[in-house]
Amino acid sequence: MKVKPIFWVEGEVAILDQRLLPEKVVYIRCKRYQQVAQTIKNMAIRGAPAIGIAAAMGVALGVWKLKSARRLEERFQKICQTLTNTRPTAHNLFWAIERMKKRFYSHKNSSLPELKRYLQKEAENILEEDIATNRKIGENGKRLIKAGITVLTHCNAGALATGGYGTALGVLRAAWESGVRFKVIADETRPYLQGARLTAWELQQEGIPVTIITDSTAGYLMAQGKINLVIVGADRIAANGDTANKIGTYSLAILAKHHNIPFYVAAPFSTIDLNIANGQQIPIEKRPGKELAYLGKKCIYPQGVNALYYAFDVTPARYITGIITEKGVIEPPFKKAINRLSRRRQNG
Incomplete structure (x- = not known):
């Protein structure tokens, strides 16, 4: 299928609004992690693997938008908790957030720009790995x-x-x-x-x-x-x-x-x-x-x-x-x- 459900673009997360299909193909451009959380909660994106990918990208986006490393761990945990609270059943959501946490804590002593790149890359890896997994x-x-x-x-x-x-x-x-x-x-x-x-x-x-x-x-x-x-x-x-x-x-x-x-x-x-x-x-x-x-x-x-x-x-x-x-x-x-x-x- 040529239409992508979700992808990272220019410091934003683009999410296909599935509520409008098949009549319209419209993407929600999420500039903040709270918007990603909302798309999960209101069913704009759904399906356990897709929800997991969205959560991972939401975590990356939340850190990407930080201006400084002040209270970094506290703010990171808030980002994760907001996304965790969106939907309770899909296990991939929790699995993806835990994976993002591991990446964060393994690189939290890096500079903030480096940490942002690490988290963005991890979220994109989760997306790419999911497609490969589905093919298998x-x-x-x-x-x-x-x-x-x-x-x-x-x-x-x-x-x-x-x-x-x-x-x-x-x-x-x-x-x-x-x-x-x-x-x-x-x-x-x-x-x-x-x-x-x-x-x-x-x-x-x-x-x-x-x-x-x-x-x-x-x-x-x-x-x-x-x-x-x-x-x-x-x-x-x-x-x-x-x-x-x-x-x-x-x-x-x-x-x-x-x-x-x-x-x-x-x-x-x-x-x-x-x-x-x-x-x-x-x-x-x-x-x-x-x-x-x-x-x-x-x-x-x-x-x-x-x-x-x-x-x-x-x-x-x-x-x-x-x-x-x-x-x-x-x-x-x-x-x-x-x-x-x-x-x-x-x-x-």
Whole structure:
């Protein structure tokens, strides 16, 4: 995809406003780290890997704008905390901020101009590494895509949700690039319609056939034998394989299990939170109910009716066929496999 979700330019962070797609391609030019935090919080940028990249660039931008090294560590911690407080579920956000902290403390005795360059470079490295990681995810997962099948995906786990290639859609993109031909069904994904607006837009640009359905249609199509495979992204994966993803994923996983349809999660290894034992410990973001009640500027609910909006749910590992990462496709038992890959990673 030619459009970049996020990039550093001339001492600013340019973020594609995904709320306006596909009608408009508009970039928000963030001059201050608080603006980056706001784009994360208000869903202008979304998707766990993309949120992590934005947080890293926000940290770099915050230090970039400092005029002096006075109370440097105190101000740096404030920058990090502001970005940490934006959204609670996506693990990549916290992972990226911790990585920026390590870079800061390893160079905090450098001159301020040098420190700024170190942090900018680290944020750009996170972006570049994410694209490379996504391509590896695509290569590892493309063998799952057979000619002639129909794949269901939920929300948007494509280039827009990452540095620029995609996790779940990265698998589809890699298979398509290798010559395999198939069809995709995308759930609308209420209330932001990431499937209908973003996933469909991305696939259309790649020339991959895509059909949009309402979220509640998937079960009927599965019963009709019209869905052969499900691939979704992830916002946080617990050490046992339990996976938090966009609300509605859990329901799809149960339906897929009932109909004997393989259900895969595609995510970078950095999405796995080794400090969380299971899905019950994953913090689930609860967003304002008014986000459900409005389509654009029009309220579609009767005045005075309450709306409850959880942005994510947790799919237990027992419903997941495999987790596609840059390290390979992790299969059950997930806890042992994740621990083994984690040790291998730590040992280089």
